[in-house]
Amino acid sequence: xxxxxxxxxxxxxxxxxxPLGRWAVRSVALSYLAVILIxxxxxxxxxxxxxxxxxxxRQITLPAAWDxxxxxxxxxxxxxxxxxxxxxLTAFVLVRYDFPGKTMLNGxxxxxxxxxxxxxxxxxxxxxxPQEALGSWLKEQFDFAVMFAPPGIILALLFLTFPFVVxxxxxxxxxxDRAQERAAATLGASGWTVFWRIILPPLTLPVITGAxxxxxxxxxxxxxxVIVAGNIPFRSQTAAVYVFGEVExxxxxxxxxxxxxxxxxxxxxxxxxxxxxxxxxxxREIL
Amino acid sequence: xxxxxxxxxTLAKMPGSILTWLGKNKEKWTSSLLILVVILYVAFLILxxxxxxxxxxxxxxxxxxxxxxxxPEILSAxxxxxxxxxxxxxxxxxxxxxxxxxxxRHRFPGRDLINGLVDMPFAVSPVVAGYMLLLLFGRxxxxxxxxxxxxxxxxxxxxxxILATLFVTTPFMIxxxxxxxxxFDTRQEKAAATLGANGWQTFWRVTFPALRWGxxxxxxxxxxxxxxxxxxVLVIGGGVQGRTETATLFIYRAxxxxxxxxxxxxxxxxxxxxxxxxxxxxxxxxRKH
Numbered sequence: 001x002x003x004x005x006x007x008x009x010x011x012x013x014x015x016x017x018x019p020l021g022r023w024a025v026r027s028v029a030l031s032y033l034a035v036i037l038i039x040x041x042x043x044x045x046x047x048x049x050x051x052x053x054x055x056x057x058r059q060i061t062l063p064a065a066w067d068x069x070x071x072x073x074x075x076x077x078x079x080x081x082x083x084x085x086x087x088x089l090t091a092f093v094l095v096r097y098d099f100p101g102k103t104m105l106n107g108x109x110x111x112x113x114x115x116x117x118x119x120x121x122x123x124x125x126x127x128x129x130p131q132e133a134l135g136s137w138l139k140e141q142f143d144f145a146v147m148f149a150p151p152g153i154i155l156a157l158l159f160l161t162f163p164f165v166v167x168x169x170x171x172x173x174x175x176x177d178r179a180q181e182r183a184a185a186t187l188g189a190s191g192w193t194v195f196w197r198i199i200l201p202p203l204t205l206p207v208i209t210g211a212x213x214x215x216x217x218x219x220x221x222x223x224x225x226v227i228v229a230g231n232i233p234f235r236s237q238t239a240a241v242y243v244f245g246e247v248e249x250x251x252x253x254x255x256x257x258x259x260x261x262x263x264x265x266x267x268x269x270x271x272x273x274x275x276x277x278x279x280x281x282x283x284r285e286i287l
Numbered sequence: 288x289x290x291x292x293x294x295x296x297t298l299a300k301m302p303g304s305i306l307t308w309l310g311k312n313k314e315k316w317t318s319s320l321l322i323l324v325v326i327l328y329v330a331f332l333i334l335x336x337x338x339x340x341x342x343x344x345x346x347x348x349x350x351x352x353x354x355x356x357x358x359p360e361i362l363s364a365x366x367x368x369x370x371x372x373x374x375x376x377x378x379x380x381x382x383x384x385x386x387x388x389x390x391x392r393h394r395f396p397g398r399d400l401i402n403g404l405v406d407m408p409f410a411v412s413p414v415v416a417g418y419m420l421l422l423l424f425g426r427x428x429x430x431x432x433x434x435x436x437x438x439x440x441x442x443x444x445x446x447x448x449i450l451a452t453l454f455v456t457t458p459f460m461i462x463x464x465x466x467x468x469x470x471f472d473t474r475q476e477k478a479a480a481t482l483g484a485n486g487w488q489t490f491w492r493v494t495f496p497a498l499r500w501g502x503x504x505x506x507x508x509x510x511x512x513x514x515x516x517x518x519x520v521l522v523i524g525g526g527v528q529g530r531t532e533t534a535t536l537f538i539y540r541a542x543x544x545x546x547x548x549x550x551x552x553x554x555x556x557x558x559x560x561x562x563x564x565x566x567x568x569x570x571x572x573x574r575k576h
Contacts, residue, residue: 021486022393025385025388025389025393026389026393026395028382028385029382029385029386029388029389030389030401032382032385032386033386033401033404033405033457036450036453036454036457037404037405037407037408037454037457038404039423040416040419040420040422040423040454041407041419043419043422043423043429044415044418044419044422047422086325086328089321089324089325090325090328090329092321093321093322093325094325096318097318097321097322099322101326105325105326105329107566107569108329108333108334109329110565110569111333111337111562112333113508113511113565114511114561114562114564114565114566115337115515115558115561115562116514116515116516116517116535116557116558116561117515117517118515118517118535118538118539118554119340119515119538119554119557119558120336122340122538122542122550122551122554123336123337123339123340123554124336125542126336126339126340126343126551127335127336127339155332158332159332159333159336162329162332162333191313191314191317216409216410217409217410219410219412220410220411220412220413220414220415221412222412222413222414222517222518223413223515223517223518223535226518226539227539227542239412240412240413240414240415240518241414243412243414243415243418244414244518244521244522247414247417247418247421247522252422255418256418256422259412259414259415259418259419262411262412262415263407263410263411263412263415266410266411266412267407267410267411269410270406270407270409270410271403271406274403274406
């Protein structure tokens with residue numbers, strides 16, 4: 001079929017396996033994905049909509065379910081805003097400045113990926129638990145509860161999603177051509193102007209990608225939140241914890257409906273993030 | 288504070304000279320300020336909790352950690368975790384490589400869609416992952432008749448927990464290997480074939496060595512994620528003490544029963560284990576390049 005085939009001394013097509021082997025490899029790979037990923041997904045879709053759309057909607061709008069979804073969405077939003085700002089700043093500092101301990105700081109960024117989220121929850125309880133020094137001090141002095149309240153959820157989410165924005169922005173920032181900045185500065189632009197007009201525009205896509213990844217990751221978080229926030233309906237019960245409760249009390253329809261909403265939001269955002277990432281990649285390759 | 292180091296000793300003479308200094312050394316103080324903010328943020332957010340856990344676990348001494356961990360129930364929990372993780376790593380190493388290979392080398396309808404689906408576990412809550420399997424294999428599950436007739440127990444048993452962990456860890460191996468395979472120069476394979484190597488030989492002698500580092504990193508990430516999995520194994524396994532209790536499920540139960548020293552020690556051990564795993568392979572990779 002091509003030059004390589006004719007060069008093969010035995011005259012057989014060897015690099016591209018024969019159609020049969022090719023077909024076998026492909027079907028094994030795809031059936032593996034089907035068994036692991038697609039069948040479970042289809043089952044939950046079927047289960048959530050088994051009593052029709054109106055029943056699905058009723059399950060989602062039950063006060064406890066609705067509140068859990070709202071809490072999940074707003075804590076994830078707050079986390080995403082903080083994480084986007086601090087993550088971009090961290091990437092900027094890591095790429096642009098030299099200071100003692102920089103390599104160590106760069107290594108620490110990835111720690112949250114290596115620590116089980118349940119352990120993250122345990123760590124935060126040790127720091128801010130009502131019986132612990134810092135936690136009780138905050139409670140007495142400022143009447144500020146971290147544990148079993150939204151601040152604890154946001155803190156846990158910030159911990160585990162910290163690498164996403166940093167690692168999404170860092171490589172793009174490294175590739176930026178600094179000649180443009182110097183040119184702008186030579187022409188009299190201030191530091192802020194250079195940042196807003198020259199540095200920020202090419203970073204927009206990676207920043208948004210990192211933010212979307214953080215948000216998508218936060219929607220389903222369970223291990224750290226169940227420890228940090230407990231399971232208090234209407235106050236600190238997130239969607240994942242709600243689903244867990246409904247599974248335990250055998251309310252299948254409620255569990256499936258809320259699960260579908262969570263998966264739809266998170267997966268949609270993830271796909272959008274992938275699309276943006278591919279776009280920024282091809283854009284960089286063209287330039 | 289920074290005025291002390293200022294090369295311009297004009298502070299005493301002019302009022303507002305701090306502003307002058309700040310104006311003249313704008314670059315310098317903004318950079319120091321930004322570095323300080325980032326270091327404080329990372330120290331507060333990431334280091335403080337880790338240090339707090341270490342202090343708390345070691346509060347009663349190293350001996351207390353050992354005695355609290357040296358109980359048959361905890362050992363069996365850690366054993367379950369290890370066993371599940373190893374099985375998951377082996378399965379994903381084989382099939383993950385295959386999937387990555389098919390994605391990079393084959394073109395077929397629906398490829399982009401399935402490629403996107405691979406990332407799905409990243410977006411699915413572990414609780415939901417466990418629950419999906421419960422819907423399939425649970426008491427009234429879709430596959431319950433089949434499973435019962437075969438006489439296997441999946442839900443509330445090891446097979447279910449392995450499946451749940453497999454689901455959650457699917458993307459790691461595949462996502463690690465796809466870029467490596469894409470960057471790999473297929474001319475090497477063609478050359479090997481030209482020299483008379485068969486497909487299998489070409490894979491083992493030419494392609495596999497190139498994939499090795501990606502694989503090692505994929506294995507580490509899969510392993511670390513599997514060790515720490517909690518929500519999915521809680522839902523499908525039920526956390527039956529001594530039977531389907533993993534290390535994370537033990538920590539959860541110990542906290543619930545206010546058995547703090549055991550919970551903290553186990554959390555520290557589990558955290559350290561995955562930390563060493565990830566940092567170790569990072570270090571290996573850096574040394575290699």
